[in-house]
Amino acid sequence: MIxxxxxxxxxxxxxxxxxxVLRMGGLVEVALRDSVIALESGDLELxxxxxxxxxxxxxxxxxxxxxxxxxxxxxx
Numbered sequence: 426m427i428x429x430x431x432x433x434x435x436x437x438x439x440x441x442x443x444x445x446v447l448r449m450g451g452l453v454e455v456a457l458r459d460s461v462i463a464l465e466s467g468d469l470e471l472x473x474x475x476x477x478x479x480x481x482x483x484x485x486x487x488x489x490x491x492x493x494x495x496x497x498x499x500x501x
Contacts, residue, residue, distance in 0.1 A: 438496045442489060449485040452478065 456475050463471040 435496070435500065438492070438499075442492050442496065445485060445489050445492065449482055449489065452482050452485065456482065 456478050459471055459478075460475045462468065463475060
């Protein structure tokens with residue numbers, strides 16, 4: 426019973442991390458598309474938006490790193 430509870434908590438942790446990675450991937454996909462558009466069209470405003478959005482991607486990357494470390498520490 427305890428083992429089942431631990432495994433289900435582990436699964437929830439992994440699903441949470443997977444969701445964060447998918448969210449970050451979506452932001453990267455949009456940033457890549459927008460950066461190509463900005464480069465091709467010379468749209469400086471869009472380029473600035475891409476740079477601003479990069480901060481959110483960096484924050485998600487850091488959150489993912491922290492969550493992965495936490496899960497590894499708990500399961501070690």
